[in-house]
Amino acid sequence: xxxxxxxxxxxxxxxxxxxxxxxxxxxxxxxxxxxxxxxxxxxxxxxxxxxxxxxxxxxxxxxxxxxxxxxxxxxxxxxxxxxxxxxxxxxxxxxxxxxxxxxxxxxxxxxxxxxxxxxxxxxxxxxxxxxxxxxxxxxxxxxxxxxxxxxxxxxxxxxxxxxxxxxxxxxxxxxxxxxxxxxxxxxxxxxxxxxxxxxxxxxxxxxxxxxxxxxxxxxxxxxxxxxxxxxxxxxxxxxxxxxxxxxxxxxxxxxxxxxxxxxxxxxxxxxxxxxxxxxxxxxxxxxxxxxxxxxxxxxxxxxxxxxxxxxxxxxxxxxxxxxxxxxxxxxxxxxxxxxxxxxxxxxxxxxxxxxxxxxxxxxxxxxxxxxxxxxxxxxxxxxxxxxxxxxxxxxxxxxxxxxxxxxxxxxxxxxxxxxxxxxxxxxxxxxxxxxxxxxxxx
Numbered sequence: 001x002x003x004x005x006x007x008x009x010x011x012x013x014x015x016x017x018x019x020x021x022x023x024x025x026x027x028x029x030x031x032x033x034x035x036x037x038x039x040x041x042x043x044x045x046x047x048x049x050x051x052x053x054x055x056x057x058x059x060x061x062x063x064x065x066x067x068x069x070x071x072x073x074x075x076x077x078x079x080x081x082x083x084x085x086x087x088x089x090x091x092x093x094x095x096x097x098x099x100x101x102x103x104x105x106x107x108x109x110x111x112x113x114x115x116x117x118x119x120x121x122x123x124x125x126x127x128x129x130x131x132x133x134x135x136x137x138x139x140x141x142x143x144x145x146x147x148x149x150x151x152x153x154x155x156x157x158x159x160x161x162x163x164x165x166x167x168x169x170x171x172x173x174x175x176x177x178x179x180x181x182x183x184x185x186x187x188x189x190x191x192x193x194x195x196x197x198x199x200x201x202x203x204x205x206x207x208x209x210x211x212x213x214x215x216x217x218x219x220x221x222x223x224x225x226x227x228x229x230x231x232x233x234x235x236x237x238x239x240x241x242x243x244x245x246x247x248x249x250x251x252x253x254x255x256x257x258x259x260x261x262x263x264x265x266x267x268x269x270x271x272x273x274x275x276x277x278x279x280x281x282x283x284x285x286x287x288x289x290x291x292x293x294x295x296x297x298x299x300x301x302x303x304x305x306x307x308x309x310x311x312x313x314x315x316x317x318x319x320x321x322x323x324x325x326x327x328x329x330x331x332x333x334x335x336x337x338x339x340x341x342x343x344x345x346x347x348x349x350x351x352x353x354x355x356x357x358x359x360x361x362x363x364x365x366x367x368x369x370x371x372x373x374x375x376x377x378x379x380x381x382x383x384x385x386x387x388x389x390x391x392x393x394x395x396x397x398x399x400x401x402x403x404x405x406x407x408x409x410x411x412x413x414x415x416x417x418x419x420x421x422x423x424x425x426x427x428x429x430x431x432x433x434x435x436x437x438x439x440x441x442x
Contacts, residue, residue: 038069041133041169042144046072048165049158051146053123056133058142059087059096066092066143067382081120083381092143095130099140101162104128105153123147129154131162133170141170216243255316269415271314273439278368279306279361281315285322286359286372289330297341298333299353300326303360311368312439317412318370322359324405325372325432329357332376332430363438370434379424387422409434 042056053073057066068083087096095102105127118124126148132140144166220236259269283304293300333355342351360371390407413420418436
């Protein structure tokens, strides 16, 4: 004889499973960003099985760690004693390694017996379920861990729900990843085409400037053969360095356009090494932003060792590294500025500075060190990691950006056989450190 209560329970479980999968499919199919996908996955899982709390991790195969992404309720995020964990640690690690859902139930215990997590968050753990984010026959991409079912412990029905939702979620996450990579590739391809056109226009201008320089040289020779008027001599002496500097600037535009075209086409970027001092190049590259900084009430200061020894380097690469870092620092500091800035004085100086960027250069043990520090809002460890992986997008609300500026810094530094380091704390600013080894020959 069939137990009617058991049948009813099975029907309820099936309905729960169907509703959870339908909701997950509808919600995740319309989501395009990594962060939104992960937040939605966690919220769907918590609701689907009636859990009180939940955490979602992504796997970092290089470090063999589960990297914290989100927690619900979100207000306990700052109280978590540990965020990232080893990929074989605890219930989450066991679920990841075994590729199956794992549940645990715990007896009630006095407050003085609570573990570190319970003491920090104020949440006593009664039950846990951890489910790997994976599809059949695929490596897991992360883990969802839920705590404290509303009533009783987590059941086989909850496992069934989470297994299917996790498969749908994993597919949505991988799809979002593909969409993001495709968008980045399209952006870079567009940049490459624009850079190619700019390079052609700049090359034409370069040819015109070269002709003007030749004409100026001929005029100068003609004047030297006689007794030139002092006013004419003054104009010639003024125009000659102007032509040289303008030609040098156009030359940089041509070189940078070619650099972006090579990157967009996947061609290797090869520095052109010449022996020179980095100090003056670093200063002049950053000083171009001083006018913009003053207009934004941001002071740019310098700590540059002009006595540092020369090294073989690519001048264009150094210019772009410094300018991209300083430009990005201005965007960051701008986020902390008041909405209504006072007017800049008639002499171009602001009445008050609200932010600062420091550009530093020195040599440490045969390593040339460039640092750009700002008083901006700082960054989280997750953001730092995305930048160093070349996957970051601009997060500033007051200034847009594609994130390619910092990716270019990484690429150029790597081509110089250097490395980039980032030190930052939310609310306390950021320091970018570029280390380039001394090169004694081209």
